[in-house]
Amino acid sequence: MAIDLSGKTAVITGSTKGIGRSVAEAMVAAGGSVVISSRTAGDVAAATAELNEQGPGRAHGIPCDVRDGEACAQLIEGAVEAFGGIDILVNNAGLGRFAKIQEMETEFWDTQIRTNLDGVFHCSRAAVPHLIRKGEGWIINIGSLAGRNAFSGGVAYNATKFGLLGMTEAMMLDLRHEGIRVTCIMPGSVNTHFFEGGPHPEHEWKLQGEDLARLVMDLLAFPPRALPSKIEIRPSQPPRK
Template sequence: MGLQGKSAIVTGSTKGIGRAIAEALVREGVNVCVSARHGDEVERAVAELSEMGEARVTGAVCDVRDYEEVKALIAHAVEEFGGLDILVNNAGIGHFARVEETSPEDFRAVLETNLFGVFYCCREAIPHMKRRGGGYIINISSLAGKNAHPQMATYNASKFGLNGFSEALMQEVRHDGIKVSYIMPGSVNTYFGGDQPSAEKSWQLQPEDIARVVIDLLHHDERSLPSAIEIRPSRPPKK
């Protein structure tokens, strides 16, 4: 895909992996719509990204758990850019506790963000991509989508579901010229799940590593579809 002048939405894109992806897209000349739940963070990201190059940057407040807010996000990007070519579903939350210690509200919030939110965004974006003759949907999953761990049942459920959803969607829309890939990172040095970026965790992946994978996917020839990508730290601490 030639990226110059294309239009993209990146959810959860004011910090961490999403922000790194938005920055990488802007550097490639892609017009980007950023989104997050907090308006001040969206405004700051739009201002900072707009200074990076000639690509157009806009933003919208969006909680992907709310279908009406997702519809408004997609409509805003299409109105601003005249269409939609790329959707990166990055917004996600984690909850790490034993099942009997997990509240129904926490379980619902994770599934609604990590899985329902992706469904909402895809459902709204696909018709616009079809009108453009194709596009690319990239879902940010996790190695927790294929490796179960104790005290991660809620997060595992959301990411196992996301992987299955992505696989089925890929087969549904490939002949419409829409590619679907999902990326499964291992440990990334971000604030996710209450973590703190630090020099002591420099062995972990950086957000820029995931952004590089996104850009590489978008540059693949039309005949090529790497539908599932695993990326992990090359030298984690020895156990």
């Protein structure tokens, strides 16, 4: 179902590339106002300019490292200043780094946790008062099938995505009676910069960013009474093992 996002504002963390970028493109195409963000100021400026070119919605860029709580607060305040409020927060920024416990440095663990878990906490806590004031809104957390299936080398990544699933469900219960819906989307492999070397032309079997964008847009089209709170999506035909 096509949805019109005119008059709606979304903040998408990690939206210069990959899944976040595809979601931003779909929202701007649907007339929404979207705050583009990542750690890399040059990429934020370039993506924002490209999206404003595409329209008909609007984009506004605010660089933000989600590991930094103060920067996350400024991201949300900047969105409210630019567009007058916030309706949708997509906690998408995330890293996948893989190492076995016997080889893992503390810095490696910290980076993974601070990006994939702390970042969601910082941005959500900053956004929630604005959403509560409106009495409606949606927080969409991009989890992973790695939030349900552990694998060797996944100690840190699995911890973040299992944690994110629990955090999302608890937030959903905290916020549902305020009119705020909270959803965890759990993708399998998506052809993005998440993997070394970036998107691979021969990886057509993987999900593509636009598949996740479609899922987010379909989700937003549900009537206020309905809350798909946990969604798994995977490639239909991965290579046979």
